[in-house]
């Protein structure tokens with residue numbers, strides 16, 4: 001069965017509207033029937049941002065092509081997934097720091113992408129990356145710079161088919177979960193723009 005990697009950048013999952021939306025989207029498109037889903041809770045990983053020491057250590061391993069080091073295990077999960085869902089609320093006009101730290105840790109050159117001085121070539125096999133988000137205020141999809149960044153990251157990894165599913169005004173809604181249900185019931189095909 002094909003592999004779906006769910007990158008969960010949500011906290012307080014029982015009350016998270018982003019996580020709820022993500023689960024509803026998975027249900028609507030029957031992704032759980034089409035894919036073997038592996039969920040990674042990014043907050044549980046307790047990853048650190050890359051400091052100088054870590055960068056030197058990683059560069060050395062990359063130079064020696066020692067990709068069997070456990071430092072690269074998460075990157076390999078990303079590389080081998082057939083479908084990736086990134087589930088993250090809007091934080092400070094972007095996404096939570098935990099997601100940025102994850103990206104830093106997995107975006108390993110010669111594993112997820114190569115750069116020959118002219119062009120970047122992605123090495124990931126995923127056919128699609130879906131970004132699922134909620135935002136407290138009335139920010140529109142077209143102004144979601146968190147998603148715009150993720151599109152660039154996905155392109156770097158070699159994934160050119162990306163899609164955004166976003167719900168705004170969650171902090172203004174009286175019944176945000178019911179609004180999400182209504183929103184999901186009106187969603188079209190996963191392949192349409």
Ligand SMILES: Cc1cc2nc3c(=O)[nH]c(=O)nc-3n(C[C@H](O)[C@H](O)[C@H](O)COP(=O)(O)O)c2cc1C
Nearest residue numbers: 016017018019089090091092093134135136137170
């Ligand atoms: C630290 C923090 C920063 C936030 N920044 C924004 C923001 O820049 N724009 C916005 O529309 N909402 C912002 N919000 C509101 C959240 O995006 C909104 O409540 C979202 O639905 C939370 O999702 P959740 O219920 O899954 O946690 C912020 C919330 C927090 C906690």
